[in-house]
Amino acid sequence: MEAGEGKQDSSPTKRTLAGVVSALSEAYGPRGWWPLPSRAGLDGRDADGYLPGPSETLASGGGRAVSLRRFEIACAAVLAQNTAWTGAARSLTALAAAGYLEPERLASAEPAALEAAIRPAGTFRLKGRYLRALAEAWLRIDSGTPRRDELLALPGVGPETADCILVYCHSTPVFIADAYARRVLSRLGLLPDGLGYEAARRLVEPACPPDAAWQAEAHALLVEHAKRRCRARPLCAGCPLGSPCPG
Ligand code: SF4
Known part of the structure; x- marks a missing residue:
């Protein structure tokens, strides 16, 4: 059809x-x-981290700065599951303030500190485990364009989260x-x-x-x-x- x-x-x-x-x-x-709360007011983004024009898709590669933007989007897609965006955005701001929007630091984050940062997004223990697993896998899966099944193999990454990562982080048209x-x-x-x-x-x-x-x-x-x-x-x-x- x-x-x-x-x-x-x-x-x-x-x-x-x-x-x-x-x-x-x-x-x-x-x-x-x-929207990237950590970039609010920067790069032409508004106070909530939205771009001024059409939605942007990032490509694989592009150096450390672009990889970190991809990582923030991937974390956002996990945090936004089953909750309002406002809670996810507050969590991302707290993660940025704690320096946890870098995969190496998030992977070794102390669980209680991580959970405190993401409490506004709800189910923070579960999402904390998901984010740590994502961070541990990030350097491997972000080294090129990840396959959909690679993303789906990560805990807490279902089809919607995987497709958001593919579209917005890796310019894959799904x-x-x-x-x-x-x-x-x-x-x-x-x-x-x-x-x-x-x-x-x-x-x-x-x-x-x-x-x-x-x-x-x-x-x-x-x-x-x-x-x-x-x-x-x-x-x-x-x-x-x-x-x-x-x-
Ligand atoms: S609001 Fe939704 S249900 Fe109503 S006319 Fe528009 S698309 Fe249809």
């Missing part, structure tokens, strides 16, 4: 994934992901089929209801442009739309995707 197939087009918005992303971009503007994307796309009739992460990713990805920057911005825009409007109880009046949804 093509990601554009499904129920009939019943809105001014062309019901294809490309049309949805384009309409969301027009409505919300560039998202400037991935579709991040998180719960927000699945909710929006199923309501639009672009995905069947009730699909899990992998089934949705496999269905949508072939219909996407082979472009990591597009995937990065598409993910950020779908998250924005799901949080602003397409919530559990959607705010459909004035939706930039046109309402009503067919679903």
Whole structure:
């Protein structure tokens, strides 16, 4: 099935994934992901660490500074699991202040100090173990572009976290089929209801442009739309995707 197939087009918005992303971009503007709290106010980033323009994808290599940015994004993807971004962002700020956003230092961090830093992100003992494992593996997996199965073998790295790392840290064009994307796309009739992460990713990805920057911005825009409007109880009046949804 093509990601554009499904129920009939019943809105001014062309019901294809490309049309949805384009309409969301027009409505919300560039998202400037991935936010890096440790770089807030630097490199043109705003006070929350967002970039001023479209979302950025990093490439493998690029020296120590770029590797550390990749590492912060990877830590952020772990910390953001099952919690609000604000808690993850506070944890990243605390990690930066403690010098733990360097893999060598985080790998040898004293557990109590690490857990104290990441307490705002919730489940801090578990996430502390995940971050230490990520840090221990980082120098190996960040030496080139990691394979998806290599990332998935790390504790605490599921498909969504792995795909975020691949897109934002290694410019690999995969579709991040998180719960927000699945909710929006199923309501639009672009995905069947009730699909899990992998089934949705496999269905949508072939219909996407082979472009990591597009995937990065598409993910950020779908998250924005799901949080602003397409919530559990959607705010459909004035939706930039046109309402009503067919679903
Ligand atoms: S907010 Fe409403 S109209 Fe917009 S995509 Fe969600 S369900 Fe459809």
